[in-house]
Amino acid sequence: MSWIYLILAGVLEMFGVTMISSLHKNRNWQSLFMLFAGFGGSFLLLAFAMEELPMGTAYAIWTGIGASGGAVLGMILYGESKDWKRIFFIFLVLGAAVGLKLTS
Template identity: 65%
Template sequence: MAWASLIVAGIFEMLGVSMINKLHRDRNLQALILLIISFSASFLFLAYAMRSLPMGISYAIWTGIGAAGGAILGMILYGESKEWKRIMFITMILGAVIGLKLVS
């Protein structure tokens, strides 16, 4: 259950980062509320996961999901560069996250 909570925390982290970008562009109350909810849920699920998983592993995986997911969302939703080098490094981040799961 801790691993599922950690993945959910990472997904909320991705949504929070996306809402930062949306808030920066639109400056509306809805984006601000979604930003607060997303990051609050992210920290809540991360805290739950850290009850049984080590801090270092939890934080690394949570950050990896958020960073890779944020970059992917930027490419899909905001037209950011889809250069092969970016995709290769995002793949490396995801590979490291999977590797940490396998050795934990």
């Protein structure tokens, strides 16, 4: 169950990052509320996941999902660069997170 919490925490982290961009564009209370809800839920689920998973592994995977997912969402939703080098380094981040899991 802790892995499910961790993956959901990463997805909510991606949502929170997307809401930062939304808040910059819209400047309304709904975007602000969604930003706090996304990051708040992300931290809560990360805490639940860390009850069973080692801190270093959980945090690395959580940040890997959030950073990589945020970059991919930026490409999809906001037309950010889809250069092959950028995609390569996103895969490096994800590979490092998987590597931490395999070694712990």
